[in-house]
Every structure is written in C-alpha cells, then in structure tokens.
Amino acid sequence: MSVARVFLALMSVLLMAAGVRADTALNSARLWPAPDHTRLVLDMGDSVEHSIFALKNPDRLVIDIENTKLSANLDGLDLSGSPIRRIRSAPRNGDDLRVVLDLKSEIKPRSFQLEPNEQYGHRLVLDLIDEDGLRRNEASQPVLSDNHDGKRDVIVVIDAGHGGEDPGATGPSGTREKDVVLKLARKLKAVVDSKPGYKARLTRNGDYYIGLRERTLLARKQNADLFISVHADAFRTSKPRGASVFALSQRGATSETARWLARNENSSDLIGGVGGVSLGDKNEVLAGVLLDLSMTASINASVGVGDYVLRNLGQVARLHKSGVEQAAFVVLKSPDIPSILVEAGFISNPQEEKNLQSSAYQGKLANAIWEGISAYFNDTPPPGTLLAWKKRNGQDNSVASYRIQRGDTLSDLARRYSTTVRRIKEINNLSSDQVVIGQTIAVPTS
CATH class of the missing domain: 3.40.630.40 (Zn-dependent exopeptidases)
Structure with missing residues (x-):
C-alpha cells in the first residue's frame, strides 16, 4: 500500500472518530430545599461543560449541558418547599440537553461541579438563592x-x-x-x-x-x-x-x-x-x-x-x-x-x-x-x-450533677469548681469526705 493510501486511510479513521461523540447521561436528580436557598443536584455520567442563564416574564432558569442525553424522569421530583414550579427538558443542537426551571419567583443562581465520592458520582450542582430569605436571616x-x-x-x-x-x-x-x-x-x-x-x-x-x-x-x-x-x-x-x-x-x-x-x-x-x-x-x-x-x-x-x-x-x-x-x-x-x-x-x-x-x-x-x-x-x-x-447580685446558686470518677476527691472537685469542700458537703448532705466511684453528687457551678 502506498504512503498516500495509508495517509488517506488514517485520515478517514480520525474523521469518523471525530464524528462519533460519546454521550454523557443525566441519570438522576435530587432537590434539597433550605430556608434561604434550594440546591438541585444532577447526577451525571461524567464531568460536563454547561452554561446557565436566567429569563424573566415569567421567571425561568435555563441550564444548557453539552453532549448530554436525559436518562432520568425529572417529573418525579418533589418540588414542594422550593422556588421551582415545573422542570422541562429537551434535546438541543442534536447532542446537547437543555433543562428549564419554571420558577415561582426570582432567584440568584449559582452552579458548580462535584467530583465523585464514596456515595455519588459526578454531579452538577445548582443553588437557587433566595435573596429575600438571606435578608430575613440578617x-x-x-x-x-x-x-x-x-x-x-x-x-x-x-x-x-x-x-x-x-x-x-x-x-x-x-x-x-x-x-x-x-x-x-x-x-x-x-x-x-x-x-x-x-x-x-x-x-x-x-x-x-x-x-x-x-x-x-x-x-x-x-x-x-x-x-x-x-x-x-x-x-x-x-x-x-x-x-x-x-x-x-x-x-x-x-x-x-x-x-x-x-x-x-x-x-x-x-x-x-x-x-x-x-x-x-x-x-x-x-x-x-x-x-x-x-x-x-x-x-x-x-x-x-x-x-x-x-x-x-x-x-x-x-x-x-x-x-x-x-x-x-x-x-x-x-x-x-x-x-x-x-x-x-x-x-x-x-x-x-x-x-x-x-x-x-x-x-x-x-x-x-x-x-x-x-x-x-x-x-x-x-x-x-x-x-x-x-x-453580681448574689442570686447565682446554680449546681450541676457530677459522677465521681477514679482518683476524684472532694478537695479536687472544690478546686475545680472554685468552691469549698464544706459547701459541697452541705449541698449533698454528706457527713464525711469519702466518695465512691460512680456516685453522683451536686457541685456549685459558680
């Protein structure tokens, strides 16, 4: 085979490989509502390139994920407690996936990816931040x-x-x-x-x-x-x-x-x-x-x-x-x-x-x-x-319970709690300084 034919064959293989794109799947999703934000987690088959942008009248958040197909039922997500009214999705540009969140109110979006851990694989995370909620938590x-x-x-x-x-x-x-x-x-x-x-x-x-x-x-x-x-x-x-x-x-x-x-x-x-x-x-x-x-x-x-x-x-x-x-x-x-x-x-x-x-x-x-x-x-x-x-006004008579451990003495406890042996004995109605391991006594806390 001539050099030219070998070159043409290699180019053909490379072009065919370039035309074949291995899809990444969106496998499942989870929603975590919090008082001031909602976290939407998309389980991906691999790391992905993505972009997000917001639209108004009505409020929507659009997530475009490159080279991805949908393998999850997003309709099954419980949206209660979140700003999301509905989730829609459709293929885009042949190989990409567009996910649209129809929102109940305006939010501030943030997105990032997480690497696999012991429990989950690759994840695309979207935080929908409620700025009114943030102000309420000032x-x-x-x-x-x-x-x-x-x-x-x-x-x-x-x-x-x-x-x-x-x-x-x-x-x-x-x-x-x-x-x-x-x-x-x-x-x-x-x-x-x-x-x-x-x-x-x-x-x-x-x-x-x-x-x-x-x-x-x-x-x-x-x-x-x-x-x-x-x-x-x-x-x-x-x-x-x-x-x-x-x-x-x-x-x-x-x-x-x-x-x-x-x-x-x-x-x-x-x-x-x-x-x-x-x-x-x-x-x-x-x-x-x-x-x-x-x-x-x-x-x-x-x-x-x-x-x-x-x-x-x-x-x-x-x-x-x-x-x-x-x-x-x-x-x-x-x-x-x-x-x-x-x-x-x-x-x-x-x-x-x-x-x-x-x-x-x-x-x-x-x-x-x-x-x-x-x-x-x-x-x-x-x-x-x-x-x-x-x-300051002498009204502090608080006590705490303490269980005697090995090596404890009343004098040690008196030093530790800034009090006197006499005061500990008075509180507990003790007639001697002897205590036993496991015994519970009251000690002044001031």
Whole structure:
C-alpha cells in the first residue's frame, strides 16, 4: 500500500472518530430545599461543560449541558418547599440537553461541579438563592430575658454537621451522620431553651447543606456567645470509640488571621460582636494585633468551655481522649466567638452507632453538653446578660450533677469548681469526705 493510501486511510479513521461523540447521561436528580436557598443536584455520567442563564416574564432558569442525553424522569421530583414550579427538558443542537426551571419567583443562581465520592458520582450542582430569605436571616437583635428589662439571654448557636448532599460518615448498618447529629442538635436546643437566661439557635433545622464558612457567619449574625458544632466521628476500622471535644488550633488561628486581614471588606468586620471593634479604620499592624488578641482570647475561652463539656460527657459516654483536642477545623475559626466541635462518638463502631441511634442516649448526651455549657457560663457570664446580673447580685446558686470518677476527691472537685469542700458537703448532705466511684453528687457551678 502506498504512503498516500495509508495517509488517506488514517485520515478517514480520525474523521469518523471525530464524528462519533460519546454521550454523557443525566441519570438522576435530587432537590434539597433550605430556608434561604434550594440546591438541585444532577447526577451525571461524567464531568460536563454547561452554561446557565436566567429569563424573566415569567421567571425561568435555563441550564444548557453539552453532549448530554436525559436518562432520568425529572417529573418525579418533589418540588414542594422550593422556588421551582415545573422542570422541562429537551434535546438541543442534536447532542446537547437543555433543562428549564419554571420558577415561582426570582432567584440568584449559582452552579458548580462535584467530583465523585464514596456515595455519588459526578454531579452538577445548582443553588437557587433566595435573596429575600438571606435578608430575613440578617443579624438578629439581642434576646431580652423575660421580666428582666435590659438583661439579655446567653445565645448558643448549635450546628448540626453535614446535611443534604453531604451525608457525613455512615455506620456499619447504614446510619448517616447528618441524621444523627441533627436529632442531637434539636435535643440540645430544647434543653438550652428550657433554661432561664439562655436561648439556642440552629444553623440548620432540616436536611440541607450549609457551607462551613456560612455556619460561622450565621453564628455572628445571631450575636452568639457560644458556637457548638455537633458531629459523629468515623475511622477506617470499627475499633476506635469514644466522644471528643475540639477547639481551634494555633495553626488554624494563624491562617485565619491572615485571611481576615487580606479581605477587602474588612471595613464592615467587627471583633467582639455587635458594638465591638471595627478593623476597617485601623492600620495593618494595629488591626493584626487586635485580631491576634481576639483570636487568642477566643481559643482560650473555647478550650475552657470545651473542658467543661468534655468533663460532663465523660459521665455519660466513653471518652476517646481525656483532654480537649485542637485542630484547624474551618467551623471553629471565629475570631470572637468561643467555638467547639463535639464528636459524639464513632459512628463506625457498631456499638456506638447503636447508641447514637437511641433517642434516650441522644438525650443523655444533650444534657451532658448542657451541664458543661451551664458550668462554664455560670463561672464566666457574658457582660449584659441575665446570668451576669444574677451573679453580681448574689442570686447565682446554680449546681450541676457530677459522677465521681477514679482518683476524684472532694478537695479536687472544690478546686475545680472554685468552691469549698464544706459547701459541697452541705449541698449533698454528706457527713464525711469519702466518695465512691460512680456516685453522683451536686457541685456549685459558680
């Protein structure tokens, strides 16, 4: 065969290959409505090229996906609670797919792709953002306690980890972390709300996802005195078990300080919450010093409240580590709000998975976390709160329950809770200094 014929044959093969396009399929879809946005997830056979644009009169969002065919029944999606009235689709330009969302109201769209993970393959994600909903979630006013004009409640923001498209860890029997921690967060909120001088807020109260930075932003908007993120740990084997408490590490604080100082919108940022110190009118050196001081104080307070919470968790659950651990978790990077992350147990451990499924056990964990919160704030009540007013006026007689552990003595407990052995004995009607492992006693929390 001549060189020319070989060349022509190769060109023919290449041209035929160029004309054959392997379609990517849109295999299924999921919808996750949230208070201020709705997330539409399209399961794709591969990564895709796509574009989106909005149309008005009536409001519509058009998604054009290249080289894609429809292999899903989009009519079966439950659209309740979302801004979507109807979903339509049709082939476009022969090989492409056009999906049209008929909307009930105007939204701000955002799209991105996610790589495959353990549960899902390639995904095209569309967030339909309700800007009116965002405005409704702007900073709230301090909550004033009943019958105490001018004395505000302590605000505790409780963050249930993961949610929506992000299930978190999965236990051996299929228990999903996102479901367990939401139930625990709701129980903790109920306990906190039932106590005078306290008010709890949830970052999410349903099965939807919130970005990690947005969770801390929600805490700031709520003027939080404490941020608690609730999770369930996992490991590649089923052996590890036990609850843990984390605060921010110094390495995480250093990176966050640099990030804050590099942001262009610092003029509106405060440290110290509402009425705190604005960084916008400070030179770079002074702003850095102020932010570093605030971050250091926040970490110290986080470790302090974490120690109280861990100590009380140890009375109802096995502990993975005996002290508060520190790591660079994004949700802990608030420079002016004490923030802790509670790992309620290892969902990858069959026994702990079973425990975490139990409503009664979740209640025990919620009460133990509350006892830690209460003990911390009774010791160091935030200025302007009902708790601070009570303490200043000698009305603080709060006590917490404590289960005696190996090595505990009344004198140790007196030092730990800043009280006296005599006071502990009076509260518990004890005739001697002797205590036994497993015995539950009441201790003053201030």
